[in-house]
Amino acid sequence: MPQPHIDVRYVAKLARLELSDAEIATFQQQLDAILGYVETLSQLDVSGIEATAHAVPVFGRMRADEPHDSLPAAAVLHNAPDQSQGQIRVPKVVADA
Amino acid sequence: MSLSSLRQQLLAGATTPAAILGQLAEAIAARDGHTGAYLSHDFAAAMAEAERADLTLPLGGIPIAIKDNINVLGQPCTCGSRFLAENYRSPYDATVIRKLRAAGAIPFGRMNLDEFAMGSSTENSALQTTRNPHDGARIPGGSSGGSAAAVADHTAIAALGSDTGGSIRQPAAHCGVVGLKPSYGRVSRYGLVAFASSLDQIGPLTHSVEDAARLLQVIAGPDPLDSTCLDVAVPDYLSGLDEGVKGLKLGLPKEYFGAGIDPGVRRQVEAAVQALAAQGAELVDISLPHTAYAVATYYVIAPAEASSNLSRFDGIRYGHRAASPVDLLDLYQRSREEGFGPEVKRRIILGTYVLSSGYYDAYYSRAQKVRTLIRRDFEAAFARVDAILSPVAPTPARKLGGLAIDPLQEYLSDIFTLAPNLAGICAISVPCGVTAFDGASALPVGLQILGPHLGEATLLRIARAAEACR
Numbered sequence: 001m002p003q004p005h006i007d008v009r010y011v012a013k014l015a016r017l018e019l020s021d022a023e024i025a026t027f028q029q030q031l032d033a034i035l036g037y038v039e040t041l042s043q044l045d046v047s048g049i050e051a052t053a054h055a056v057p058v059f060g061r062m063r064a065d066e067p068h069d070s071l072p073a074a075a076v077l078h079n080a081p082d083q084s085q086g087q088i089r090v091p092k093v094v095a096d097a
Numbered sequence: 098m099s100l101s102s103l104r105q106q107l108l109a110g111a112t113t114p115a116a117i118l119g120q121l122a123e124a125i126a127a128r129d130g131h132t133g134a135y136l137s138h139d140f141a142a143a144m145a146e147a148e149r150a151d152l153t154l155p156l157g158g159i160p161i162a163i164k165d166n167i168n169v170l171g172q173p174c175t176c177g178s179r180f181l182a183e184n185y186r187s188p189y190d191a192t193v194i195r196k197l198r199a200a201g202a203i204p205f206g207r208m209n210l211d212e213f214a215m216g217s218s219t220e221n222s223a224l225q226t227t228r229n230p231h232d233g234a235r236i237p238g239g240s241s242g243g244s245a246a247a248v249a250d251h252t253a254i255a256a257l258g259s260d261t262g263g264s265i266r267q268p269a270a271h272c273g274v275v276g277l278k279p280s281y282g283r284v285s286r287y288g289l290v291a292f293a294s295s296l297d298q299i300g301p302l303t304h305s306v307e308d309a310a311r312l313l314q315v316i317a318g319p320d321p322l323d324s325t326c327l328d329v330a331v332p333d334y335l336s337g338l339d340e341g342v343k344g345l346k347l348g349l350p351k352e353y354f355g356a357g358i359d360p361g362v363r364r365q366v367e368a369a370v371q372a373l374a375a376q377g378a379e380l381v382d383i384s385l386p387h388t389a390y391a392v393a394t395y396y397v398i399a400p401a402e403a404s405s406n407l408s409r410f411d412g413i414r415y416g417h418r419a420a421s422p423v424d425l426l427d428l429y430q431r432s433r434e435e436g437f438g439p440e441v442k443r444r445i446i447l448g449t450y451v452l453s454s455g456y457y458d459a460y461y462s463r464a465q466k467v468r469t470l471i472r473r474d475f476e477a478a479f480a481r482v483d484a485i486l487s488p489v490a491p492t493p494a495r496k497l498g499g500l501a502i503d504p505l506q507e508y509l510s511d512i513f514t515l516a517p518n519l520a521g522i523c524a525i526s527v528p529c530g531v532t533a534f535d536g537a538s539a540l541p542v543g544l545q546i547l548g549p550h551l552g553e554a555t556l557l558r559i560a561r562a563a564e565a566c567r
Binding site for chain 2: 006008011012013014015016017018019020023026027030031033034035037038039040041042044046049050051052053054055056058061063064071072075076078079080081082088090091092093
């Protein structure tokens with residue numbers, strides 16, 4: 001099997017991380033080594049084995065449908081990096097017409 | 098001083114909650130400048146709670162230190178990250194904190210950790226170095242390194258940590274304290290900042306097994322705010338604690354006693370095993386054949402879940418936001434680049450990669466299937482034995498500053514603690530003596546005991562017996 005290789009620059013973009021060139025070089029070498037180790041999993045025959053997403057899966061749990069208080073807006077807004085008029089402020093996301 | 102004996106003193110009127118807090122403040126002032134276990138604490142707020150503490154409650158008036166990734170109303174929750182260090186204050190109590198308060202305890206102190214609980218040394222904290230109280234040149238272990246170090250340093254009575262792949266048990270072993278990872282679903286994670294949601298559990302780090310049982314008794318149980326928390330009654334963890342191990346079958350997996358274990362660690366763990374046998378436990382040789390695949394499986398699944406969980410840190414609603422973003426994408430990318438440290442970035446990239454189109458089946462899907470094989474290993478073992486014994490870590494605490502240039506080497510040291518999280522079972526680390534290692538004369542060693550899912554009562558009983566024959 002060929003040595004696995006991550007395109008770190010591309011994956012970082014998917015993950016919304018703007019890495020420096022130095023970080024990309026370091027991570028490239030480290031992550032390729034980690035993935036090379038992970039390749040040991042391909043030694044196992046897993047045909048017919050079901051996947052485990054949770055060791056103790058619980059499905060469709062319902063809680064009692066009772067009204068209760070939510071967090072006060074002020075407590076939530078307190079942590080926002082930028083706010084205005086009781087709302088979180090972000091850069092413009094729609095281009096000018 | 099243990100939580101249990103402190104409780105006796107409080108009930109006898111020999112001390113007060115305010116006096117206990119005062120002694121902790123003195124101990125922190127005297128020693129924590131060196132140890133570095135506390136990221137912050139609010140003495141005035143704790144004192145106000147101490148004044149009105151109800152001593153009749155199970156943990157009445159007793160301060161509990163909290164890992165800094167568990168939300169406590171009005172307090173910081175940095176997760177050891179620059180991302181949350183600037184201005185975040187928790188707007189609510191985690192369920193475990195609500196339960197601690199209902200039992201009369203006082204959450205006091207925010208304990209250092211590897212950033213977002215990713216690491217085994219606490220060296221990945223972006224905020225502070227924590228030192229091992231047994232040897233200041235060494236790591237306390239991690240990621241709950243601050244919690245373990247404070248208990249060992251007697252600057253905390255007991256602490257809460259979180260364990261995704263050993264983050265309670267390994268620092269407990271390195272610092273010579275007790276650390277319990279409850280079964281998956283035993284304790285609510287509501288208010289714990291999520292790292293890998295199919296693996297994370299909150300648990301206690303304490304001076305004694307009895308203290309761990311008392312804390313678990315309080316924090317365990319169903320929670321409508323965490324759908325993965327099981328709707329199962331909580332047994333009495335204290336009543337059977339001293340029943341001993343006579344007649345119990347304890348498994349020794351050959352894969353956990355192979356090459357690569359420090360001779361001093363092996364000697365102390367084997368002595369603890371023999372001491373349990375001398376008390377009437379039956380030792381059974383067993384095999385967990387997929388052990389060799391646990392590290393690879395974990396380092397696919399945990400980063401995959403982390404990459405998804407940490408997408409919430411985008412610089413919009415809380416935490417760090419980069420200055421003067423030109424547009425939304427620039428805001429996301431630079432806020433995350435500036436806010437996260439190298440280990441977190443590494444795991445986000447690895448996790449994003451194994452979940453990406455074209456690689457999902459080869460890595461993530463395959464790892465989930467191997468996880469099934471690892472889980473079945475334990476199911477087969479627990480059909481034959483009541484619990485399993487092993488070392489917690491291959492070596493005692495290494496020196497600070499040795500954070501591997503090669504992170505893979507650091508990951509491989511987690512070999513004995515990862516599989517229990519993958520299988521969802523319960524596990525505990527109990528001190529089993531000290532050994533000379535790497536120039537140090539006496540470093541703590543931990544015995545790991547693994548129990549079946551929701552088997553905490555028997556697990557604690559065995560741990561109590563192991564502790565008693567130290």
